[in-house]
Amino acid sequence: MPASSQSDRRRRGRRTRRLLALAAGAATVGALTAAALPASAGAGHKPGGHGTSRYQDVQLLSFNDLHGNLEPPAGSSGRVTELQADGTTKTVDAGGVEYLATHLRQAREGEKYSITAAGGDLVGASPLLSGLFHDEPAIEALNRLELDVTSVGNHEFDEGARELARLQNGGCHPADGCYTDEEFEGADFPYLAANVLDEKTGRPVLKPYWVWKKKDVKIGFIGVTLEGTPDIVSAEGVKGLTFKDEVETIDKYAKVLQKQGVKSIVALVHEGGFPASASYNYDCDSPGAGDGISGPIVDIAKNVTPQVDALVTGHTHNAYVCTIPDPAGKPRTVTSAASFGRLYTDTTLTYDRWTGDIARTAVKSANHVVTRDVPRAADMTELIGRWNTLAAPIGNRPIGYISGDIGNSGTESPLGDLIADAQLAHGRKLDPETDLALMNPGGIRAPLTYAAKAGEGDGVVTYAEGFTVQPFANTVNLQDLTGAQLIQVLKEQVSGPNQAAPKILQVSSGLTYTLDLTKTGADRVVTDSIRLNGAAIDPAATYRVASNSFLAGGGDGFPTLGQGTDDLVGADDLTALEEYLTANSSPTNPIAPPKADRITIVS
Structure with a gap:
């Protein structure tokens, strides 16, 4: 047939x-x-309704x-x-x-x-x-x-x-x-x-x-x-x-x-x-x-x-x-x-x-x-098994090792910090002058869990698990922002389209600031607290920023990120995560969950 x-x-x-x-x-x-x-239901037969x-x-x-x-x-x-x-x-x-x-x-x-x-x-x-x-x-x-x-x-x-x-x-x-x-x-x-x-x-x-x-x-x-x-x-x-x-x-x-x-x-x-x-x-x-x-x-x-x-x-x-x-x-x-x-x-x-x-x-x-x-x-077990057979050669490949669960919940999450660090590292391969990386929380779709799954040991991170965390195939993009623009980006987390439901960016190592939840709107980001490697952000200076292509285009209510200059496009974000895990972990030296202490919360 x-x-x-x-x-x-x-x-x-x-x-x-x-x-x-x-x-x-x-x-x-x-x-x-x-x-x-309703009380009007009564016996419930419409005249001529045949019962x-x-x-x-x-x-x-x-x-x-x-x-x-x-x-x-x-x-x-x-x-x-x-x-x-x-x-x-x-x-x-x-x-x-x-x-x-x-x-x-x-x-x-x-x-x-x-x-x-x-x-x-x-x-x-x-x-x-x-x-x-x-x-x-x-x-x-x-x-x-x-x-x-x-x-x-x-x-x-x-x-x-x-x-x-x-x-x-x-x-x-x-x-x-x-x-x-x-x-x-x-x-x-x-x-x-x-x-x-x-x-x-x-x-x-x-x-x-x-x-x-x-x-x-x-x-x-x-x-x-x-x-x-x-x-x-x-x-x-x-x-x-x-x-x-x-x-x-x-x-x-x-x-x-x-x-x-x-x-x-x-x-x-x-x-x-x-x-x-x-x-x-x-x-x-x-x-x-x-x-x-x-x-x-x-x-x-x-x-x-x-x-x-x-x-x-x-x-x-x-x-x-x-x-x-x-x-x-x-x-x-x-x-x-x-x-x-x-x-x-x-x-x-x-x-x-x-x-x-x-x-x-x-x-x-x-x-x-x-x-x-x-x-x-x-029938669902059969469906999953059939597609898993096709996916297994790709999905079961180890890409890294962790010493415990790395969660993706909270204002600042351990996994958010890890991903931001991975994108900073990838950015520095493209341009050694890259200063920092920013990651949108909505782009992190699942935690990394320590417990073993079928065919792997405890702490093994497979390609399938990495894909589940970052499935969008966004590229890692570099762009130049002034210090004033960088400050504005951080304020856009809690103002404009994001005022009612803040979207707190996950930040790479070296960038710190205070978020004061007792205040409203953009004032919740304490400008004087923003530091990069211990130094205050200079509004007139230029900073090289890594982010995924969605953010770099101004997505998620961050229009200022769409105004960067001197763009450079790198590999996809999952590749950046895999590179980082491979370079920084092994079965005997797994990555520990980051402390998530880059943003100080005042409430």
């Missing part, structure tokens, strides 16, 4: 299985209490920010904090698609009306197992998870709109070709990109909305990513694209859906908030919680049309289930399931057949941990 016929047959077979699964039903709400129907119940519970399972994490994430990236009944907290190991698949399948058992949706960043910034293959493994896993629909996130544009279209529609990678004997078939689910427009046509680059239907129940989904995506993605990744306001876009397509008779609407929004507690099960609506959530999603939720019944969100990698009033003052559910497949959200939407709308007074929702004490899904 020709390869194209085999591909069509497989695709039809998968879609047939999905339709059969949908018809058979799935998912139980588990620990959720049964949704209380059909007025209200129908629809299960909405959701997650976000998977970032291609197919295997259980390591270190703190693979744990969640759980609030206990006595007010204490404990950490729980979580994540891994083998377990996520089992949890979702168990949740669907017995549910005749079940939808699975996601809030973006399902791919991009992925570990080597998926990232090495341009996230084809992640898309294959998501197909097997029976994902119905997702919004795009900013990381869906890491490799540009054409590559995103390939992930949606299938086909071999234009440069690397096919990785197996079978052509990549693409996503079985639609990516929604309502507010991402082609500059030339003014039209969305992918579908703006999608409608889920079963019998007489219809629920519409609108998908958007944050308007500020161009500020946090490389210029090449968003070339030719325009990103529109989230609220205006959602409102626009809510009207379109309403005109089509779809009155139950869920917005999938790749933008998020910051809950008052780090515990996934914190009740941000509890008495005394006050403003249980802050951040950009609050303004979005307060302004999106009341026609939208719930918001599934993401981006900030936080966990929350909150109600935020809509413009009419009516409570509306807003959820996020942290990141990396550690949680999923189970929401009950009660559909009113008489009105075609969601009875919001009956909406119930909760986050659930993807624990690792359930059986692994055999």
